[in-house]
């Protein structure tokens with residue numbers, strides 16, 4: 001007979017043995033002093049003195065630091081005082097607020113689409129939409145980039161539609177796979193504008209060309225693109241002038257927009273179809289007023305203040321420049337995400353621990369299964385709040401540890 005407690009303990013021990021047991025760092029972010037936070041060390045930190053201390057965060061997805069923006073904070077507080085803390089229900093049962101409708105209209109405008117639909121998160125938007133498309137479109141086949149996000153994989157899997165995986169951003173492989181399919185069969189190409197772990201961008205136009213040639217729909221995850229790229233933060237497809245070539249754009253508010261929640265945008269019919277059939281949309285309480293108001297205000301803020309994006313990209317360029325003069329081998333794949341390949345879980349964990357314990361700099365190690373084994377890394381992300389001095393200190397601290405650990409140096 002199974003001993004449940006032993007089973008769970010053994011599974012956890014396996015993660016410890018492989019140096020990929022996840023430790024959540026206990027942080028109190030300072031609203032008025034980003035990118036700093038108060039860290040509450042635990043016994044797992046390896047420190048003798050466990051008193052709280054101030055650390056700088058180097059791995060936040062609040063890319064533009066908008067979660068600290070005064071107008072957005074004010075909008076959240078105002079929405080709560082006007083409408084209360086909860087939406088009160090699912091969208092169908094008393095949970096559609098005026099703010100939801102305003103936000104959906106605003107998202108549709110941002111992505112130049114006819115309509116949009118809100119979800120509890122970017123994860124849920126992907127999972128619910130892809131499940132529904134695969135489930136409802138008879139004989140549909142997904143053509144999925146091999147590096148799409150877990151939420152997209154789950155959605156495609158749950159739908160039980162056929163899923164053909166093409167090599168990452170490999171147009172020849174995608175076309176080879178499209179060629180084998182019956183031209184009459186419904187198809188959706190599923191991909192991501194900025195891949196979160198390597199930071200590389202998809203060849204959006206070329207994929208859209210193949211979609212047109214083989215009569216496939218295009219589904220693009222812009223979670224790491226929105227806010228950060230394109231006028232008003234409309235994303236990478238917008239920056240490239242390709243919005244009309246993408247059928248369904250998926251995005252969220254939890255990264256570049258500094259808030260919470262996810263969405264899709266597309267034709268009136270497609271959005272109404274997902275609204276009407278997607279379990280992950282229908283049977284869950286809608287976003288609360290504070291979250292919805294913050295998202296609306298974040299879009300306004302980015303539309304009006306172009307200096308936020310500019311200041312962010314200036315800092316990203318500066319960090320890359322500093323790293324390129326150092327011994328640290330980083331990947332510059334043309335986006336704001338800066339991966340530093342370490343290559344094994346033990347060193348990755350140790351680097352992160354020493355940066356935190358000695359230098360008060362927090363970067364989460366990224367291990368399998370988020371990246372393949374051997375691809376373990378530190379994934380650095382900045383905000384407009386990281387000063388040039390802070391960046392200098394960070395590169396110096398990491399360089400010292402890099403030499404001490406005798407890790408592979410940049411050529």
Ligand SMILES: Cc1ncc(COP(=O)(O)O)c(C=O)c1O
Nearest residue numbers: 121122123149196221223252254
């Ligand atoms: C590519 C991608 N899509 C979707 C998501 C999920 O978004 P959310 O955090 O809003 O659920 C993430 C989150 O990290 C992501 O990296």
